[in-house]
Amino acid sequence: MSDSEPLLIYPIPSLISILVNREEEKGSALTEAEVIEIRNGCKAVAMPRDVAAKIDAERGYKDIDPVRCWEEWQEVRKSF
Numbered sequence: 001m002s003d004s005e006p007l008l009i010y011p012i013p014s015l016i017s018i019l020v021n022r023e024e025e026k027g028s029a030l031t032e033a034e035v036i037e038i039r040n041g042c043k044a045v046a047m048p049r050d051v052a053a054k055i056d057a058e059r060g061y062k063d064i065d066p067v068r069c070w071e072e073w074q075e076v077r078k079s080f
Contacts, residue, residue, distance in 0.1 A: 007046040010055070011039075014063040018042055019073055020080060029077070032070045039069045 011018065015038075020037055023030050030038070044066070056062045064072035 003046055008049055008052050009044050009066055011042045011044045011050050011063065011066060012048050014059065014061075015039060015042060015066060015069060016061070016063055016073075016076055019077075023077070030073075035070050035073055039066050 007052065018038060022026060022034070026034075064076055
């Protein structure tokens with residue numbers, strides 16, 4: 001990693017797992033405001049892209065992008 005390599009903000013645990021659990025607790029689909037609120041309140045770390053890619057590979061899936069969480073959540077939740 002070089003000093004100029006940008007870091008990613010990476011939710012831990014994955015944002016997907018947090019959203020799935022919250023939706024199951026609620027018993028219905030999350031609203032956009034709820035997804036944004038959850039994203040804003042979740043724990044996250046900054047890491048290089050290559051480290052995030054290794055974590056994704058170990059998990060077996062790529063987490064959704066926190067910046068585009070609503071749009072990507074709409075696509076991901078179709079598989080549940």
